[in-house]
Amino acid sequence: MIKVELAERLRHLPPYLFAEIDRLKQEELRKGADIIDFSIGDPDMPTPGHIVDSLQKAAQEPKNHRYPSYEGMPAFRQAVADWYKRRFGVSLDARTEVLSLIGSKEGIGHIPLAFAGPGDVVLYSSPGYPVYPVSALLAGAEGHPMPLLEANGFLPDFESIPPDVLKRAKLMFINYPNNPTSAVAGAEFFEKVVGFADRHNIIVCHDAAYSEIYYNGRRPGSFLETPGAKQTGIEFHSLSKTYNMTGWRIGFAVGNRDVIAGLGKIKTNLDSGVFRAVQEAGITALETGDEILSGIRQAYQQRRDALYSGLTGLGIQCAKPEATFYLWASCPAAGKNDSRSFAKHLLEKAGVAVTPGVGFGAAGEGYVRFALTVSVSRIEEAVERIGKCRPPASA
Numbered sequence: 001m002i003k004v005e006l007a008e009r010l011r012h013l014p015p016y017l018f019a020e021i022d023r024l025k026q027e028e029l030r031k032g033a034d035i036i037d038f039s040i041g042d043p044d045m046p047t048p049g050h051i052v053d054s055l056q057k058a059a060q061e062p063k064n065h066r067y068p069s070y071e072g073m074p075a076f077r078q079a080v081a082d083w084y085k086r087r088f089g090v091s092l093d094a095r096t097e098v099l100s101l102i103g104s105k106e107g108i109g110h111i112p113l114a115f116a117g118p119g120d121v122v123l124y125s126s127p128g129y130p131v132y133p134v135s136a137l138l139a140g141a142e143g144h145p146m147p148l149l150e151a152n153g154f155l156p157d158f159e160s161i162p163p164d165v166l167k168r169a170k171l172m173f174i175n176y177p178n179n180p181t182s183a184v185a186g187a188e189f190f191e192k193v194v195g196f197a198d199r200h201n202i203i204v205c206h207d208a209a210y211s212e213i214y215y216n217g218r219r220p221g222s223f224l225e226t227p228g229a230k231q232t233g234i235e236f237h238s239l240s241k242t243y244n245m246t247g248w249r250i251g252f253a254v255g256n257r258d259v260i261a262g263l264g265k266i267k268t269n270l271d272s273g274v275f276r277a278v279q280e281a282g283i284t285a286l287e288t289g290d291e292i293l294s295g296i297r298q299a300y301q302q303r304r305d306a307l308y309s310g311l312t313g314l315g316i317q318c319a320k321p322e323a324t325f326y327l328w329a330s331c332p333a334a335g336k337n338d339s340r341s342f343a344k345h346l347l348e349k350a351g352v353a354v355t356p357g358v359g360f361g362a363a364g365e366g367y368v369r370f371a372l373t374v375s376v377s378r379i380e381e382a383v384e385r386i387g388k389c390r391p392p393a394s395a
């Protein structure tokens, strides 16, 4: 019998702060409780039919059954470049500036291995996607959170990064439209990022997973639209959220060719690319007409409006999202603004599951995240239930 011991790096992973609420949710479900679940950042709507058809057809082609190329089929990379040109007016060389990913999480998880190691720092916005600090840690580097505060429009304040940290910074993760705060960033912010990265020689990794989930026709821009952006970094995209394809595992990274090459080098040694039939379906997805996407956006917008007016009607403060399918709500002022106890209260008293903000990083304390992956009628029911169980303001 051998003694199985985890490597040092796994023992240093941050605590999984969603564990308690996950366990409570499972317990409630086992008891047969009717839980309205806002804790899942995974679209509830199906992948559009024409994309599924495309996969079926491509899956029948024997040539697609063999190992794909590491960097992605030329046709897929060209479809990405064409989409970028149409959507953002940004030109990309499909051969050197586009890389397929097995979902953007894969690329985000791997990129510090290419550019950061012991003694180096990876800057990341926080609250944020938990993979940013973990990928830094797994590469042996040190993660440094850049807090996103409501007072700053949930944008990081580069001035507050200590000089000794900044000196060692190699890579930076930012994400707009933002998960979990739903904040969007304007062109001025991206210009600031380019200037800052250029001055301090930091590779920018902009996570744009939610660029296509927006409201009122206000389309978020790409980091790569900023003058000089391609000299400083790359952008990660996902087909998961845009086309309801989370299970398919396909995304891509675009931008600076040296950064793309470095990430590609890691991937060549660790994976063998995306199933070609899925890439064929990805091409079909990127060519999807706007009617289908605006239908998806409209569904989220109805949900957003129902939840926003419902929660603010109950005195729960939140910004009205302009993008993403998340709503970032302040915990009631009562008590110690503890996101875990508020989430627990909503689960046990209202049968409503939300994600405690602190699980996305210390700066997320005081908030909970609602994912709009629930139908309007269930949202209305949830608001009614929360209204009945709100603790009095003085509690």
Ligand SMILES: *Cc1c(COP(=O)(O)O)cnc(C)c1O
Pocket: 041, 102, 103, 104, 105, 106, 129, 175, 179, 207, 209, 237, 238, 239, 240, 241, 246, 250, 251
């Ligand atoms: C969902 C999500 C991803 C990962 O998407 P995949 O392409 O499915 O791996 C990356 N970043 C953020 C912020 C996300 O919310």
